[in-house]
Amino acid sequence: LLSQAHVLRKRSPTRTPNSAASSGMAGPSGSASASGGEMSSSEPSTPAQTPLVAPVIPTPSLTSPVAPPVPSPTKEEENLRSQVRDLEEKLETLKIKRNEDKAKLKELEKYKIQLEQVQEWKSKMQEQQADLQKRLKEAKKEAKDALEAKERYMEEMADTADAIEMATLDKEMAEERAESLQQEVDSLKEKVEYLTMDLEILKHEIEEKGSDGAASSYQVKQLEEQNARLKEALVRMRDLSASEKQEHVKLQKQMEKKNTELESLRQQREKLQEEVKQAEKTVDELKEQVDAALGAEEMVETLTERNLDLEEKVRELRETVGDLEAMNEMNDELQENARETELELREQLDMATARVREAEKRAGAALSTCCVPQAIEMELRQMEVQQANRHVSLLTSFMPDSFLRHGGDHDCVLVLLLIPRLICKAELISKQAQEKFELSENCAERSGLRGAAGEQLSFAAGLVYSLSLLQATLHKYEQALNKCSVEVYKKVGMLYPEMSVHERSLDFLIELLHKDQLDETVNVEPLTKAIKYYQHLYSIHLADQAEDCTMQLADHIKFTQSALDCMGVEVCRLRAFLQAGQEAADLAILLKDLETSCSDIRQFCKKIRRRMPGTDAPGIPAALGFGQQVSDTLLDCRKHLTWVVAVLQEVAAAGAQMIAPLAENEGLLAVKLEDLAFKASEQIYGTQGVNPYECLRQSCSILIATMNKMATAMQEGEYDADRPQTKPTPPADLRAAALRAEITDAEGLGLKLEDRETVIKELKKSLKIKGEELSEANVRLSLLEKKLDSASKDADDRVEKIQTKLDETQTLLKKKEKYFEETMDALQADIDQLESEKVELKQRLNNQSKRTIEGLRGAPASGVASIVSGIAGGVGAGQAPGGGSGPVQVKDSPLLLQQIDALQLSIKHLKNENNRLKGAQMKVELASLSPLHVPKVSLPKNRQGEGLATQTLYRKTSQLLETLYQMSANAKVVDMKQTKSARSSSARLLEQTARLCALKNSIDTLRDDTMRETVQQQLGATVPSNFGIFPSSSFLKAKREQEEGMACYGRVSFPCAPGQSQAHRLLLTPELLHKLRTHFGS
Incomplete structure (x- = not known):
């Protein structure tokens, strides 16, 4: 048995x-x-x-009646039972699989509902996209109107410049006329001199010949001169009229040419405007197509992958349904067979029970004679234990x-x-x-x-x-x-x-x-x-x-090794929790340092263990001995070790809770584990704001230094000592000796009892005296308690009064602080307003000084130039009052202005969030479009490992987009009135700007990495150098042309038969374009 x-x-x-x-x-x-x-x-x-x-452990009573054992079942029964168990297991597996199939069908229905929702979102996104395109066209029209206004202003300025040029030409003509008049004056002076000479000659002739002869000769000469002058004038008039006629004819011809050119230019301008409008429409359509293709490419790939996965799941579900149906049929057949076998087994069971009864009778007779040596030995040990317990109980009874x-x-x-x-x-x-x-x-x-x-x-x-x-x-x-x-x-x-x-x-x-x-x-x-x-x-x-130094050091080595095992496990767990690609994080470096320090400390422990007493080998001391200073260092070492282990256990336990809901391929960010490490170190080291990296490294350095010192001291034999020859007697032996002495001295107990009785009587007397003294002390104590109660009540009243006063002063102080803060805010707003006014006044002063200088410079102009400058001055004077005149308004409520600014910021953030949501909806709609067939580009053999870089770039872009979405979704308005928070509003605003700058830097680095990767993947796009990879000039030129694209300059239509129209695209060079313009212009 x-x-x-x-x-x-x-x-x-x-x-x-x-x-x-x-x-x-x-x-x-x-x-x-x-x-x-x-x-x-x-x-x-x-x-x-x-x-x-x-x-x-067997029971001590072997003579007790033993129940007959159950006989072993037959092989057929065991086989049938095993078959029944297998069938039951198969049935359970079928049930489990059917439940899983139901869950998968529910997931399929969910996917269908999600697909319908995506299609609805697609239609909505298309409508929103059309609205956005309309808004974009309106904005472009507004920009075009602004450009046209600018061109008109430039034309007006060009007209004024033409007027200035005409004035300068008039001035030059006037100077030429003045020179011609001066020449005429000189010629007239010569004529006057000539006439004076004639007058003197006439006077001389009159004196000689008389007045009649002189007068007739003078008149003849005068008439001859007039005739000569008239002839010269006629010749000049004829030349002038001929030249004027020729100039007039030339001017008419030039005017006709200019008119024809102007009409042709106007026609060309109208045609070009129409062509520009059509080109803008085509450019908008092409841009929409390009944006849709670029934005939908990734979504199309993801959707195709999801589609393929769903199709594979549906196929698997159909196969499993077929298998389940076949298994169900098999199950029905097996159940029928099981019923038949059950009936057969019952019949065999009845036959087997009779055999079992006979076997029980035989086994009862056999078990009475057999005995196992193991059981006998265990019973003997149990008997010895019982005897020892009985021995102890009998000894204690004495x-x-x-x-x-x-x-x-x-x-x-x-x-x-x-x-x-x-x-x-x-x-x-x-x-x-x-x-x-x-x-x-x-x-x-x-x-x-x-x-x-x-x-x-x-x-x-x-x-x-x-x-x-x-x-x-x-x-x-x-x-x-x-x-x-x-x-x-x-x-x-x-x-x-x-x-x-x-x-x-x-x-x-x-x-x-x-x-x-x-x-x-x-x-x-x-x-x-x-x-x-x-x-x-x-x-x-x-x-x-x-303490025994040998045992103390041995316990320290054992404790250190177990703590190092615990540290190694927790370090490896934390390393497994980290997300892939974070080997350069501070936490990963700390874990590596901890692992190396663990291995170093293990080596020191092995060195110390080799020199530990316990063997009779040469060179090993019989015992160890060191002072209290070494014991204190070991205690300090143990304390730092417990701190390190506690921090790692806390961080690993919290990390296990955080990583439990994540998938197997996902991990935790190093920042989350660093936060846990900060909390754990503050809790265990007991100091606020402590850095876990410094604390853990410092503790490990203390451990390494202590163990190194101990290992070197052990190898040099500084702690070697001899075994103590005389050991102190244990207190148990002393107490046993005293007890034996008390038992042997039992004879003198009578005398001792008498002495004790006398001592007891004296003690009773002293107790009575002490009782009286105690009653008196109780009376005094009651009086003192009454006084203490009254004093405590007075003190409580004083404390309450002081507390009320303190509360009142605190409320007054808070009110004053609020009032001072409000006044400071108002003063700050007034200062900012005054500074803005100061800047405006400086700008006005600068503008006024510039105008005065220009007026002083343009004062000496004359003629048409003075008129033009006067007009320009009038325009400037008319524009100046409208630009900066008027008194500056004083803003009385700075808190209201701050609230308005905060509301404007919140509205701006809401608009950004709305735009982000619209963009996400557009992405979903674009993702539902039909997939684009992208041809697969085969890379050379030596460049097949570059897919990893593109995958990292895709991952970085997705992470960057996720951070952008989170920043836009979790945007917070900085409350300028909040003063209770630990950080000021300016500090929080600086944090937001720092985040934005970091995000901008990450975008720039991602753009550079993308450019570098495209240069590496395209053949002939790099320039060989010893220091880095640079894109070639031809590649940059091709990329720039690709970004700019070919613009549609115009359309030329020729008449043809209806239904036979064809479109031909021509690539024009600048020379061909010039020829085409001259052909259609002429």
Whole structure:
């Protein structure tokens, strides 16, 4: 019977992962950190498959009646039962698959509804796109009108310039006329001189001949001169008339030519305007097509991929439906066969029961004679244990009541037994946890640390870490209780009931190991409480006791190695949580540094362990000895190690909760884990605003320096010492000797009792005296209490009055602060307004000074130039009053202006959000369009790895668009009146501008990367150089021409038969275009 029970215990089925997970879900998740923090676990994971089975202890009574065992079933029954189980499993799988198919069909219906919604959005987006195009055309028309107005103004200015030129020509003509008149004056002066000469000659002749002869000769000469002059004048008049006729004819011909040219130019201008309008329409249409093609290309690709995925899903669903129908038919057939086999099995069962009864009778006779050696040995051990317990109970019955009372020697002995028992249990749990979860130095390098496997490793490493800390503390107790005084020994014995309570935490873990239920869902908070209790108790009662240096260093090495294992697991988990491509982040660099420091500390631990006492090899000391300073450094080292482990455990636990809802290929950003690290470091290090990178690196550097110092000291033999030859007697031996002495001195107890009675009488007398004194003291105390109550009431009244005054002063101070802030805001607004007015006045002053200087410069102009300058001055004077005249309005309410500005900003952000939503709707509509057939371009063999760069560029653009959408969607208006916040409004505004600048820089870098990638992918587009990649000039020229495109200059239509019209496109060079214009212009 005992052997069968043992075999049945071995054959008991192990718990499935699902059952373990389900049983573990109820228990709160905990952590094994020594700092007392809990390790949070969001997902239950499967434990190891091999359960820890405890040996079966048989009952002592072998003579009790034994029930007959159940005979083994026949092979046919087992086969049939296995078939029934297989059929039931298949039926369950069919049900599960049908439920999954229903869910998939529901998803298909959802996709159809989403497709209909996308089509509706497409139509809406097209309408909105048409409205936007109309608005764009209107804006272009307005711009064109503004350009035409500008051209008119330029023409008017050109007319004024022509008038100025005409005035200068008139001036030159007037100067030429003045010169001609001066020449005439000179000629007339010569004539006057000539006439004066004639007059003198006539006077002389009159004196000689007389007046008649002189007069006749003078008249003849005068007439001859007149005739000559008239002849000259006639010749001149004839020449002038002929030249004027020729000039008139020339001018008429030129005027006719100019008129014909002007009419042809007007016709050409009208034709060109029409052609420009048509070209603008075609350009708008082409731009719309290009924008649609460029924007829809990505959406088309995504939609085609989704379409293909949905088609594959539909095919799979149809195949699964067919398989399910076939399996359903098979299921019906199998159920019919199962009914038939059930009837056959019942008949065979009836036959088998009769056989079983006969076999039971035979087995009863056989079991009475057989006995297993294992069971005999276990019964003997159980008998020895019972005898030992009986021996102890009989010995304690002989002991006096003082030995068994609370806090007596019995409790002290139980404490001495409790400490090694706890150490043994902790060592057992640690070894079993290491074997179950396969803990080692390289366990952190396993795959799948992101999920349940990582949580299991973290739990196991934390549990071993806490157990090593508990063992180190209990070793201190074990050494101290062997060296302390009897008084301290008794004090610790009085605390046995409290100390024994914490043994339940280890018993609970051992019970879970028995049931194979020890996993990451187990709450280890009682273990951390036990560690804290034993540490606190040691610091109170046993802190003054000297420690064994060898044991202290050995415990420190063991604790450090377990902490390093825990650190390695948490570092690898955090590295698995990080999103791909963040190797250059500060957190990733910190994790690498922590990993290297762990490996360095492990090497130092190995060096120290080689020199640890325990073997008789040459060069190894028998014992170790060092001072209190080394012990303090080890304690400090342990403290920093616990801090580092606690920070990493907190960050890893929070990261596991954040990464649980994400997909397998997704990860967390380094910024989120950095925030968690900041919070954890502030909580554990106890300082606000501490930098986790500096703290962790500083702690690791302290650890490395301490361990390096210890390793070098151990290798150089600084701590070598001899074994102490005389050991102090333990307090338990001293107390046992005293107890034996008390028992031997029982003969003199009578005398002692008499002496005690006399002492008791004297004590009674003194007690009466003390009672009287106590009554008097009670009266005094009551009086003092009354006085104290009255004084406390007075003090409370004063405190209330002071508090009311303080509240009033605080309210007044707040009101004054508000009033001062409002006045400061108003003054700031007035200052800003005055500065704007100052700027305006400076501009006016500059304009006025320029005008005065121009007026002074244009004052000496004469003629037509003065008239033109006067007109220009009048225009300027007319424009100046309209531009800057009028008094400046004073703004009285700056708060209202701030609210108006804030509302304007919010309206602007709402417009941007509306535009973004319209753009997203347009994208959805464009995505629903028919896909474009993009030909696949085959890359050369040496350039097939460039697809990764384009993928990174696509990812960067998508991330940039996402940040843009988030900034536009989460835009906030800065409240200028808010003064309670820690940051000022200007600081928040600076943060927003800094974000915008960073976004602009990222856009520029992305544009440069895109240009560089296009240059690398196109053949012949790069210029070879030793320092970088530069685009060639021909490539830049082609890209510029491609961006500008070919413009439609005009259309020429020729008459043809109806229905036979054809369109021919001609590429014109500048020479051909000039010839065409001259041909149609002439």
